[in-house]
Amino acid sequence: MALPDGEPPRFESAVNPLPPAVWLLFLAIIGVEAALTLGANGIVGGPGAVGWRLQAIRDYGFSAQVFQWMLEQHFWPREHLLRFVTYPFIHPVFTSTLFSCAMLLALGKWVGEIMGSLAVLVIFFAAAILGALLYGLLATEDFPLIGAFPPVYGLIGAFTWALWVRLRAYGQQQLRAFTLIGVLMGLQLLFGLIFGATQGWIADIGGFIAGFVLAPVLVPGGFRALVARLRREG
Structure with a gap:
């Protein structure tokens, strides 16, 4: 994705070639959603499959209350610790899955090309x-955390860091790098006011912070290599 001087970032079409890690994550998310959707419509699994999504949320979603209980009891059951990494693969509705996957493909392709396929997974x-950790510490609602938005926000954080570096290299206003995250959080606030807000935004911010902090560690060759590459692309 070229970033011409003075122009906002543009995402290229999220088609081949995609980094292997992006394909792996995409297929895992869409595969789970396909099973839940087909089950809910009675196509697979028989009558009991209608409740697969609710069961998956109970079994694999992340609960702030359970996490706070683990903190109080100093007891860490493996099945609850696994929820830190299983909740992104369960979504509340089909459209949420499609939106998450679209963002994963676009952002994962860019991050993978700049930082490598392994960096996408990390x-x-x-x-x-x-994201789950902050949600568990700060959320006050009894609503399970599910969906791939927190890790997708991590990819946004990595993208933001790379753009921040590029703007710094060209002596431009670095706050422009945060335009994407600002727009997305604004849309979340708007939708929350219209349809009712949840506290999932806490996890999204946590994911963004993780991506932003990890990006300079994961980029091959470090900071100077990224600056040189972004200059060439510009």
Whole structure:
């Protein structure tokens, strides 16, 4: 994705070639959603499959109350610790899955090309974990955390850091790098006011922070290599 001087970032079409890690995450998310959707419509699994989504949320979603109980009891059951990395693969509705996957493909393609396929996996799961951790510490609602938005926000954090570096290299206003995250959080606030807000935004911010912090560590060759590459693309 070229970033011409003075122009906002543009995402290229999220088609081949995609980094292997992006394909892996995409197929895992869409595969789970396909099973839940087909089950809900009675196509697979028989009558009991209608409740697969609710069961998946109970079994694999992240609960702030359960996490706070674990903190109080100093007891860490494996099945609850796994929720830190399983909740991104369960979505509340089909449209939420499609939107998450579209963002994953676009952002994952860019991050993978700049930082490598392994970096996509590291950022995805680190953002999922930090997002859940902040949600568990700060959320006051009894609503399970599900969906890939926190790790996708991690990819946004990595993208933002790279753009921040580029703007710095060209002596431009670095706050422009935060335009994308600002727009997305504004849309979340608007939708929350219209349809009713949840506290999932806490996890999204945690995911963004994880991606932003990890990006300079994961980029091949470090900071100077990224500056040189972004200059060439510009």
